[in-house]
Amino acid sequence: MSALKISQQKEQLTPDQRQRLQDLLAFVNQEASHFLGYPCNRLFDYTPLYPFLSFPMNNVGDPFLPSRYHLNSHEFEREVIAFFAALTHAKPEEIWGYVTNGGTEGNMYGIYLAREIYPEGLVYYSEATHYSVPKILRMVHARNIMIKSTANGEIDYQDLAATLRIHRDVPAIIFANIGTTMTGAVDNLDRIKQALKDNAITHYYIHCDAALGGMILPFVEQPPAFDFNAGIDSLAISGHKMVGSPVPCGIALAKKCHVDRIARAVEYISTFDTTVSGSRNAITPLFLWYAIHCHGVNGFRDIVRGCLKMAAYAVQRFNDCGIPAWRNDNSITVVFPKGPEAVMSQWQIALQGDLGHILIMPHVTEQQVNQLLADIVAATEAAP
Ligand SMILES: Cc1ncc(COP(=O)(O)O)c(C=O)c1O
Known part of the structure; x- marks a missing residue:
């Protein structure tokens, strides 16, 4: 297909259809800042491969x-x-x-x-x-x-x-x-x-x-x-x-x-x-x-060590707040009793039975862990 035909194909979208794509992008962008419950690293940049x-x-x-x-x-x-x-x-x-x-x-x-x-x-x-x-x-x-x-x-x-x-x-x-x-x-x-x-x-x-x-x-x-x-x-x-x-x-x-x-x-x-x-x-x-090639073995080692360190931090912070969080050896999965549904949903926390977990992937920051914890504590205290 020629470049001209490709650009025509793009033009075939109505303003409404274009807006829907924009809306989805804005939504995904916003939700990505509360992405703690699933084991998918969101830190990458593959633009040279486009x-x-x-x-x-x-x-x-x-x-x-x-x-x-x-x-x-x-x-x-x-x-x-x-x-x-x-x-x-x-x-x-x-x-x-x-x-x-x-x-x-x-x-x-x-x-x-x-x-x-x-x-x-x-x-x-x-x-x-x-x-x-x-x-x-x-x-x-x-x-x-x-x-x-x-x-x-x-x-x-x-x-x-x-x-x-x-x-x-x-x-x-x-x-x-x-x-x-x-x-x-x-x-x-x-x-x-x-x-x-x-x-x-x-x-x-x-x-x-x-x-x-x-x-x-x-x-x-x-x-x-x-x-x-x-x-x-x-x-x-x-x-x-x-x-x-x-x-x-x-x-x-x-x-x-x-x-x-x-x-x-x-x-x-x-x-x-x-x-x-x-x-x-x-x-x-x-x-x-x-x-x-961007990270190499040493780069991945540093990334994994950073995640494990942050997972230890998260367990400690939860425990400090009286929430019995734990993790297995060498694991970046921090398990805790599930909290109020609104908070679990906001932070996309995967649930199973009475448990929830967060995955300390490379994009997870101390600030996010602290905010999640603050949200759980606030919602628990506000609950009737
Ligand atoms: C232990 C384990 N096995 C298999 C899978 C499925 O992997 P995928 O989602 O890459 O198909 C998952 C996904 O979370 C997993 O945690």
Whole structure:
């Protein structure tokens, strides 16, 4: 399409339609200043990448193979995968991955691979697992059992061991949380592997949902086991969470030998179909690549340390005000008893049962934490 036609297309909007866009922009801009309840970093600037939005870019197919669709960013996607593979201690020659539409797709990919390897396998996951996982299990028809969670959100190791014992004859597919949605709890992979060993279950697959934790634990001192070092089979991270992106995205990593089992040659795109989606976003790998090069490992380490420090500050401030807030080790998720609805809604606080949480993402300031707290205290005091 010529530049002239594009500008004509813009002119086709009525003043009313233009106003609606303006209104939405103003609304989003205003609400962004009260964005504390969800784990999405809003500090990014990808303006140098905007020219790519003028092309129908598409990363269809396997990022590691040539494709007949040339308007892609596969080369950059491969570098992004290499970065996250290194962060999660995957052996370069053994790992494969791609940039997904988000953590959900990465988890689906892991479960899909596991189910292909062990069609009769049983998936074990805790009740603190993200709501999308039971849906994925239904979609891929994977047999599954929900395991209890402990108060802090970890999988209940006793319940897991007891349940494994009943099903010792069936391969186990472990869906481990590396940072649960509500409390940021990390399932202990050593204890999970011990439970498998105690039950003499040698056929097993471990997928780690590291949606948020996958970009926190690599940067803390003495992290718990959470990655390929621990002998896991696949892992998913969200890109729009700690890294930050205006478009949801994520990273799926899996052992190459597992992916080879599901690869199918497709003549139409002249490459292998190894991903969940056909057409895939080619811009999000550029966002991630750009962020990786702007921050580097040291930059991300500083960012994560800043968030953890601010999370400790928030817990302290809540406690000082008599609100029993808490957080798990190495977590930027600050959990507290939910406050008055008007305040929870104003600050976009995610709720579950009696709990609320704030996520201390890089954009969260001390001033915002203090203001939220002041709003909770004021609304609680004003309540009849
Ligand atoms: C632990 C966990 N897993 C998976 C997801 C889903 O990730 P996404 O929203 O990137 O699809 C989330 C989202 O918050 C999450 O917290």
